[in-house]
Amino acid sequence: MLAVRDRQDRQAFAELFAHFAPRVKGFLMKAGSDAGTAEDCAQDVMATLWRKAAQFDPARASVATWVFTIARNRRIDIARRDRRPEPEDLDWHGSDEPDQAEVYEAAQETRRLTEALADLPEKQRLLVQRAFYGELSHSEIAAETGLPLGTIKSRIRLALDRLRQKMT
Structure with missing residues (x-):
């Protein structure tokens, strides 16, 4: 060799x-x-x-x-x-119009989520926004903010618990 x-x-x-x-x-x-x-x-x-x-x-x-x-x-x-599975046949001939009831429900859900986010303490809200809207990992948020990784995880977990309670 x-x-x-x-x-x-x-x-x-x-x-x-x-x-x-x-x-x-x-x-x-x-x-x-x-x-x-x-x-x-x-x-x-x-x-x-x-x-x-x-x-x-x-x-x-x-x-x-x-x-x-x-x-x-x-x-x-x-x-x-x-x-590797074969791709499924997609029904491209279905209705182009979304179901209006589903659109209304999605809008209501979005409104409730926005309100629930606004009710979070600012420290938790900012971390949730970075994690989910900014698509950053917990480690990336810690590097960006200078906060310890454990603090990031705790705040996000607490925020998600609060959101879950408000959304049910």
Whole structure:
């Protein structure tokens, strides 16, 4: 592997390929891949081994560990890709007009939420607005305000409890 990494030695790569390709294929088949998929994946793993040889660090892992980690990750990628659901058929011919009762209810709910937010103590209201309207994480709010993370979390939790009580 060091010869492949340091000198792009094709003969050394051929020896690695001859040694690892069948083992990777067997590993993938034991993990549930069919022979064709395992063969394709093993080829891809070996190509990755060649392309990313410069990243190999014998201090971090053995060659076998590195190769089988690449194979495992590639198998997971393929499984995720194969399990990806097909998009649903969307009903584009439905009514373009929203139900007026739903529009009215949403407006009422928005009004109640706005009033409930306005009733919060200012310190809590500002944090809720940053978290939900500003789409900031608690850590980002803490960095921005200089407040401790625990304080941010406590104030937001208390504010949400108050909002929940007012909205029910």
